[in-house]
Structures are given as C-alpha cells and as structure tokens.
Amino acid sequence: MTSPYLDKHREKLDAAVAACASREYYSAYDESPSPRVYGETAAGEGKAAFEAWLGQPFPLETPGSDGTVSTERSPYGFDLDISYPHAHDVDALLTSAGAGMTAWRDAGPEGRTGVCIEILERLHARVFELANAVQHTSGQAFVMAFQAGGAHALDRALEAIAYAWVEMSRTPRTAVWEKPGKVPLKMEKTFTVVPRGVALVIGCNTFPTWNSWPGLFASLVTGNAVVVKPHPSAVLPLAITVQVCREVLAEAGFDPHLVTLAAEDPTDKLAATLAVRPEVRLIDYTGGNAFGDWLEQNAHQAVVFTEKAGVNTVVIESTSSFGAMCANLAFSFALYTGQMCTAPQNVYLPAAGVETDEGLKSPAEVAAGIGAAFDKLLGDDARAVELLGGVVNDGVLSRLQAAGSKGEVYVASRTVTHPAYADATVRTPTIIGLTAADSDVYENECFGPVAYLIATSGTDESIALFRDTVQRHGAMTASMYSTSDEVVARMREAALDAGVALSENLLGGVFVNQSAAYSDFHGTGANPAANASYTDGAYVASRFRVVQSRRHI
C-alpha cells in the first residue's frame, strides 16, 4: 500500500523508529522558540492566534452536544472565556465516533501513519499558538509551554506513532505458508490490523498536550476513533489538537468524527460516564490516584493506561560538587513551581550530614545550599516567573500554605510579582525539614512547590525508605547523589526492585524531572504511580488486534 502522506513523512518516521531502537538522541521538532529557527513573525502570529480565541465560541462540532461550556481561567489571572460544545448525548457521541472506523481501518497502517504524522506537522505549524494555549491553561512559563507543551509533546507523539508503526508492521499483510509432506499444504494468508473500538483520552490540567498526545496518537494510528475529554481548566490546547486532527482527517477523505472533543462542565463527571461504556475499549488517563484507581478497577471492558501520582525521591549520600548539586536540585524544585508529576519531593539524607567537596554538610546546610541556589535562580522576579510559571490552582496554594506546619521551615516560599500579569499567582518553593519518623507527612504526595529534606540514621535507612516508599506509594522519578560506586550500585538495585527510573549525580544541564523522547522512558508501569510508560511496546501492542484469513492456493 502507498500513502502520499507517508511518503512525505517517511524520513521522519524512519528516524524516530531508529532512535527508539538505539535510544540515542533525536528530535524532529526544534525546541527553540527563537526567530532564527521559526522566523521573525512566528511568535507574534502565534500569540495573536491565541488571543483571537479569547471570548469566542471555538468552532468545533461535537456530535450530541447541547449548548456550550466555558470553564478556563489563566493562572496568569484572566478568564479565557472561550466556549466549547458541551458534550451531552453520549450515545450520539459514541455512535458518531465509531461511524468512520471501518474506512479508517481499511486505510491500513501506512495510510493511518501518514495521516497522523501529517497532523503533527500541522500542529507544529501552530506551535506558538499552542504554546500560548498551554501557558494560559497550565500556568507554565512561555518557553516551557513551547517546549514541553509543543516541541517535546510532538516528539512524544511521534515516538508513540513510531512504536505503533513497528508493532503494526511486525506481521506482514500477506504470507504464503507451505507445509512439506507427502501432500504439501500450501495456503495464502492475509493479516489485517483491526481497531479495538473507541478510545477515550482524559486530559490533565498541567500538561494538556504532553500527557494526552501519546495516547491519542497511539490509539488513532492503530485504527481507533478517539474521544478527547479535556480537563475543564485546560480545554484550548486539546480543542486546537482536535481541530487539526479533524481537518487533516477530512482532507484525507476520512470521517472527521474519528476525533472528537468532549468538553464538560466540571460537575458533569463525563469521564466516569464514558469510561464504562461498552463502545470504549481504550482509556488513557493522566491525573490523580483516586480516579485513576477507579478506572483500573471499573472500566473492565477497556484497556486502561494510567499515569497517576507518586512520591518522587532523591537520596543524597555524598557529592563531588555541593554547589552543582544544590543548583541542579533547586532548578528541579522550581521548574513550573514543582507542579510536574516528575518533580522531586522527598530528599533522604543522613542526619549526620553529607560528604561534599565543601566538607560535611548537615541537612540544614544542604537546605541552605539549595536556598542559596533559589536566590540565584529566582531572586529577580522577572527572571523567576520564566522558570516558575504560575500556580495552577488553589489546591497547590493551600498545600503550600499548610506545608510549614509539617516540619521545620528550612527555606520559606516567597510571593513573586509577575511583571506582566499583576493577577498571576507565583510562588517560590519551600523546603521543609523532617525526620524518618515523619512518614505520615512524606509518604503522601504534596503536589506543588514543597520539598522535604528527611534526615535519616544513615544511607542504609535512606535507601530502605526509598525502596519502601516507592514500592508502596509509587514514583515517576528518582535520583541520587553519591561518589561511592558501592552506594550507586545499591541504589541501582533498589531502583530496579522499586521499579523506578534512576538519575545518578545530575550536576549539569539535565534534570530529574525531564525525560527525552525516544531515549528516556517516562514512567515504568512497575510501581503504583503509573501502569504504563511513554513509550514501550506494551503502550501500543494492545491498542489493536490482528485478524487473519487463509485459503488454499
């Protein structure tokens, strides 16, 4: 089979497939928002495109909708006032979603893969508009929104498409089978990739594109229709996504209802309704544990991929560069105000102190070192907001406010004034001192800019607590600092047992909360924080089925 879109994008697909296999560096979408890369007018045009949506009805058709909903407010302090079709009649929505699936199936892996990468190209062409949309729904600072919400999200989407392509291509379209014998048996066999059904993608507030696109494209490229249920506070990035999907599908001759937006009022509980419908056979979810666990336990008719929450952990035993370690940790705590599912929270270190190039450092001194790094990074309000972004919701703020009562406030949070958005809510992280006995505090995720320095009886206890906390409560990331090969080896072993990825001695420009598409797996599926990983074979293999026919020849 040939596909004009696949021919156009073949080089990119092949490069992505090769990078997934080698795990070497690759990126298909430039992460720099510089005019030298994207041209002088791109940033301004993107901002204008975003602003043109404000206060308007967003032009999308959602089958079975009734009226509109308008639910978004920028963490930078203004209502978006964009209205979207209010998903209402679930029967009509799911019937329309499934109607085009046979033609989409018959397009084959080649046809679907070409269309999906073309969608990424069109999204890339609107990357500045998307970055503004992500910024003003998630609260991410602009550059981060451009990267994590734009370029990196596109790379993660292409990665998912590449994995699905490999998986769909494992079985040939036709084969001839000939069994030797007195009477040889010869058959022609045909193998067809068929979809599972309607896929549901449930978006989150903080990473509406980065966390939704892998599942969306993995399901779409394998032949399924996709209903996108955005977080009510982060609709626009996914509305633009759905708009582009529908545009390309229609141009390519497919039913645009293969991708639909199901916007809701927060009281609708639409995700729970959709998730148990018999038509829904795949669910991708990013968000809190309670609903994620509910999905895993109740949506029996579907394959459920969840990314929930955990307690990300750092173990410090010693370091060759106290300054670099503090700077690296400070950046990880501060980036997007700690509102990343990958941001570290629990730092286990010996009460007796950490050996460093600047001598033995007590927990209070480590906190002071990180505090000093905060001062450098965040001392200037105008620079600070470009790293911190805005506080995404009141829950984060109240957890931050409550954190001080949980232990000793080593470093206090500071209110930052945004130079451009007077009503933005911006805070620096706080660092709270605890001891190993405070498990009731540190065994819970405190999503937001709160880090715990937890004094242990020594590195044995630090590693034991790390292993135990992650096994029982999950983690998306872990990191460690040690100059001892023996301690590194023990931490690697503990990380394997706990099923969490480990970053060792990050002292430069790589941060534990960042993962690189095609090379780093995001989540492992091996601990309670997530049952899936971006992207491995398990993330794509069960999104389709192979149906064969056979005949004598």
Add this chain to the structure above:
Amino acid sequence: MTSPYLDKHREKLDAAVAACASREYYSAYDESPSPRVYGETAAGEGKAAFEAWLGQPFPLETPGSDGTVSTERSPYGFDLDISYPHAHDVDALLTSAGAGMTAWRDAGPEGRTGVCIEILERLHARVFELANAVQHTSGQAFVMAFQAGGAHALDRALEAIAYAWVEMSRTPRTAVWEKPGKVPLKMEKTFTVVPRGVALVIGCNTFPTWNSWPGLFASLVTGNAVVVKPHPSAVLPLAITVQVCREVLAEAGFDPHLVTLAAEDPTDKLAATLAVRPEVRLIDYTGGNAFGDWLEQNAHQAVVFTEKAGVNTVVIESTSSFGAMCANLAFSFALYTGQMCTAPQNVYLPAAGVETDEGLKSPAEVAAGIGAAFDKLLGDDARAVELLGGVVNDGVLSRLQAAGSKGEVYVASRTVTHPAYADATVRTPTIIGLTAADSDVYENECFGPVAYLIATSGTDESIALFRDTVQRHGAMTASMYSTSDEVVARMREAALDAGVALSENLLGGVFVNQSAAYSDFHGTGANPAANASYTDGAYVASRFRVVQSRRHI
C-alpha cells in the same frame, strides 16, 4: 551477556523469530510419532514412563503444601491415582515463588531465554510420556495427544519465547545519548528488563499443555515466577512440565521455586484465591466464560489473559466440491469429539439450498453428505477412536444427550466401543437441524460433538447472523464455503468486523480447528471468546517492564 544455553539453542530461536515475522511454515519439533523420527524404543519407553507414575506420589515440592490430592481419571476409563502435593498455605507458596526472582531478573533476557528453550528440549525428550499423560487426562487419541499436546505445544511455547525475546531485545542494554548544543549533554543510559511479579497459569482439562505453555513460558522468560494451577482432571501433564522446569532452573543455578505446581481439590477454588493476591501480577487462563469473566472483572492487580469460549461458525453459500467440503467439515466435527475450543458449531446455510458441483443441496442433503463422511471416517470403531478420542467429562455427554430435543436430528450420535479400553466413553458427533429463529439454541456454546445446521433465508441472513453471533458471543474460529468472489469478500469484511479469523473453502488437509504456530494466530482478542492471542506482541509486551538509569559521561 552470554549464555551457554542460548548459544546451544540460538539457531532454533532465530528460526522461530524469523518465522513469526514471515508467517511462513516452521516447526522445531517433529509432529510425527514415527519410530523413523524418534527411534524404535521411544514410544514404548514413553508409555512405560507414564505408567510408572500411576498409583504413585508424584515427586514435586510445593512450598506450603499440606498432604496430597489425587483427582485424575482417564476418559479411557481408569483412575490415574497419582498424588500431588496439595497446595495449602498461599502465603508460603507465593513467598517462595517470588524469592528467586531477583537472580532470575539479573540473568537477563539472554540467560532466561536460553534456560527456557533448554526446558523445551527436555520436555521434547519426554514427549511420548507427555503424550500419554495428555491422552489419559484430556481423552485425546494418542496421535493427537502427541501432536497437539506435545510437538505443537512445544512449537507454541517456542513461539511465545521468540515473541518475548524480540520484545525484550527492542531496547538495548545500554545506550549513549548526546544532545547537541552550546554545551552538549552526554549521558550513558542503562535499561533493565524487570518482571511484573508472580504469574499464575490456570490450566484446562482438554489441552493442559497446548493452552498452558504459551503463557507459562511467556511469563517465565520475561523474568516472572510462575505458579501453575492445573485443572484437577489434568494435573499430570503440567506436573511433568513443572518438574522439568525446576530441574533445568536448578541445574542453571536458579531457584527451582520459580516454577511451582499448585494442585488442588476441586472444591478448593484455589484459582480464585490466588488470582486476587497482590503478589500475582499476571494471569493466564483457559476455560469457561463464567470464571474468565470473573477474572477480568476482579483481578485488577494483574494483567489477565483469557481464552474462554464462543460459538464457532461456518457459512456455506456454495462449493466447488460437495464431497470434499463434507469430508473436511466431518473431520472438524469429529476430531477429539468436537471438544476443541476451535471446533465449528453453527453452520449457516440457505434453506433453499447450496449450489455445489453435485447440484443444489438442501440443508438435509448437506447433513446427509456430512453423515456419509462420518460413516467413512468413523464407521470402523478401531479407526474411529483414533480420531474421536474419549469424552472428557459428563458435561459433554449430557449436552450431547440433550441436543436431540433442540431441533431435527439429521445425523444421530453413535456409541463407539474402544477396542483397548472397554470403559472408555466414545461418541460420534450429532448434527441437528435448526432455523434462524432458533437463536436461543445456537447462540449458546454447546461444547462437544454437537453441530447445528441452521437454515437461513439466504446468504445475506447467514452473514448477518455470523457477524452478530460472533460480536455478541465470540468465536475462536470461523470458516466459509463459496465459489463467489463477492460472497468471499463480504465474509472477509464480516470477519474483520466481528474480529474472528476466517478459513475459506477448506477442501483438503487443513481444518478450521487447527492453527499452525508461527503462522496462524490462535484467537484474536477482538471478540468475547478471548482477550488475547497466541502469539502477538500484546501477549508478551506487558509481561515485563523496562527500568532505566542514567548518568553523565
């Protein structure tokens, strides 16, 4: 990493991997029990080895067992009277099962794959003993037990290992990632395949090895410990399997408790207890729908692979060879007394008749043609038993006895006397005439030697009923007869929609109930009869996880 066992078996592994990709013919284990293949003494020695177990305690250690159970009776009319350790203390069993998993994980894909193929070699060396064990638990005739229960089961096991090998090898053990930039970032990354936990394999009565080995080896080779819970009526084939697994594991320096046998008294409901234990993270099940559905809905902590039951369907529109069609269908109905999950049950054909090379044939005439083929195949008792085998249990017998009241008895079942086993229960199939209106009869699986010829208003209705029955009640197989390209095309489309594999115009030595390892998928996972397929990527990809670590270099 090197592995002596992998070096030894590398050629076989590579050939299996290649066959899975090409779907061309391959077999690693000769299906002919002929002395010319296996030697003059092999058959006798295997029979003697089987007989030596009778009346004896089977020498296996099951951690936490208490006393013994003895639950097997041959469908050929005698008690096996073999006693097995009675699984009792589930805590002790699961703790022991998991204890060796870290060393098994650390053996890596190479080490584990080598050990697993060595296990297959040792099972192959005992294939005649296994064939006798399968014969006298399932009731399969000897040659079928040798093939389906021995050689073909080994091929299916190797296929599962090959898929898992490919899946585990997709990610390199180490990689160097270098991101260009003003300050290039360079990291070394390590990727480790880690197990999910303890795997539970729940065996069935009719195919204790063929249906259990794919899941057993897929879970074991990916690093998991495996608890094998056999059907109480078919313990011996899996006891031998577990014995061989433990022997090879111990020889290779691993904990033999990585594979354990959990034999039960039928009233224990041990599978249900094990299935919801938090340690159990993978479940492979073959059996009835009720417990399979229960597993899918209750074992949330595990990935559940089920092969349940459905209504296998044949659509007849026309044929170029009435005699060959009737002979082919008769064989499929008769083979192992229709006690295969792949045996056809519902034959839809126009009430007005089927165009054939012998003229238009009414449903009654088609039944008569199949009846005549039965006479040829099964007319002689001594030959008949070699095809039919024995009736596996009383449930099959009572369904057969009740079938006559459901419609018009076109062909009656006949009692066959086994020349060697006077107490064996052997029956030929019955063919019952129904109409499309009798959906209350034909929409249920009637496991055993009962076929329904269902007269429809024409092929449009036949295809509609096929599609609808399979979508709602599932099917493991489907077949069709038509000389019309247009009808073939419509059936292919219906089979894709229903998610069932289709065999077209089988008129020779290939039968709808047979699937060839490495080429034919067994089950699709796309209809209610099974949620998994032997073997595709989805069958192996979620049995392990990849955990990475990374560091600057």
